[in-house]
Amino acid sequence: MFFATLIDEANGSLFLPAISLENLVASDVFVGVVEVESDTACGVLAAESLHDEQGGLVLAIREIFVDEAYQRKGAGRCLIRFLQDVAPTWGVGALICTFLESNKKVSRFLKKTGFYEEKQKDTLYECALSDLSRTTGGKGLTYKPLSKIKGTDWDALVKVAEKRDYAVSVRSSYDPKISTAVFDKEEKPQGALLISEGEDGLFVEAMLPFVENNGSQLSTLLQGACESAMQARPPETKVSVAVHDDLAQELYILDVAKINAKKTDNIVTYTCETTVG
Numbered sequence: 001m002f003f004a005t006l007i008d009e010a011n012g013s014l015f016l017p018a019i020s021l022e023n024l025v026a027s028d029v030f031v032g033v034v035e036v037e038s039d040t041a042c043g044v045l046a047a048e049s050l051h052d053e054q055g056g057l058v059l060a061i062r063e064i065f066v067d068e069a070y071q072r073k074g075a076g077r078c079l080i081r082f083l084q085d086v087a088p089t090w091g092v093g094a095l096i097c098t099f100l101e102s103n104k105k106v107s108r109f110l111k112k113t114g115f116y117e118e119k120q121k122d123t124l125y126e127c128a129l130s131d132l133s134r135t136t137g138g139k140g141l142t143y144k145p146l147s148k149i150k151g152t153d154w155d156a157l158v159k160v161a162e163k164r165d166y167a168v169s170v171r172s173s174y175d176p177k178i179s180t181a182v183f184d185k186e187e188k189p190q191g192a193l194l195i196s197e198g199e200d201g202l203f204v205e206a207m208l209p210f211v212e213n214n215g216s217q218l219s220t221l222l223q224g225a226c227e228s229a230m231q232a233r234p235p236e237t238k239v240s241v242a243v244h245d246d247l248a249q250e251l252y253i254l255d256v257a258k259i260n261a262k263k264t265d266n267i268v269t270y271t272c273e274t275t276v277g
Contacts, residue, residue, distance in 0.1 A: 002034065002075050004034075006031060025169065026062060027048050044064075045065075046063045046064075058095070077113055093274060097115075107268065110270045118269045126238060129234075129235050145178070146171065146181070157208060191208055192207075192208045202237060
């Protein structure tokens with residue numbers, strides 16, 4: 001038998017070490033599960049609060065971990081059901097999570113707990129820093145690293161990201177020296193490029209146009225960010241970008257930058273709607 005609980009400062013040390021640093025930083029809701037008989041912490045779930053296109057609150061599940069000794073015994077279902085019960089009291093309209101279609105184990109688990117799936121293609125683009133072509137920026141534009149972006153400009157960036165279905169995390173999730181935003185003559189934000197650093201190199205997590213048809217500005221951002229990266233990293237450092245097939249503007253930018261597609265996977269977004277209290 002298992003019971004689940006919200007994780008706070010008092011019990012965090014029992015559960016949070018099982019969560020990856022990336023998901024620990026990006027998430028703001030944590031649930032732990034305990035096996036009753038042995039009083040053993042055996043699993044944890046991390047989720048991020050986001051808004052959908054209509055402005056409604058959703059929880060994006062970023063990670064679910066259950067100790068191998070307690071898998072297939074109900075610990076994972078206990079985590080999900082706890083979140084399904086408590087989420088409506090917070091005004092959350094849905095729980096969502098995204099995985100590769102090939103992850104059949106996760107697919108079966110989520111379907112058993114009330115989630116339905118929506119499939120789409122996701123293409124991974126890769127290149128080395130040295131392979132990026134040089135691009136030219138628009139006139140009268142100013143480029144600033146994330147470390148110099150004001151809080152109000154960050155808030156504007158987050159709102160644009162939410163409208164375009166990007167899950168933008170807290171600022172500390174991205175490299176402040178490489179992630180960049182572009183501003184016009186009136187200091188209004190025009191676009192942004194958010195980059196994080198992983199074990200295999202750099203990952204472009206979001207290319208965000210603030211205005212229509214500014215692909216050239218964003219391709220310049222991509223080039224400028226990678227030039228900054230080359231100052232501290234070897235030219236063979238890998239740059240990766242994952243793009244949904246329906247985001248034509250991002251595909252155009254990548255074509256300008258001569259980044260080649262490496263592989264295409266079917267990704268699945270699983271959704272479980274809740275009854276908002």
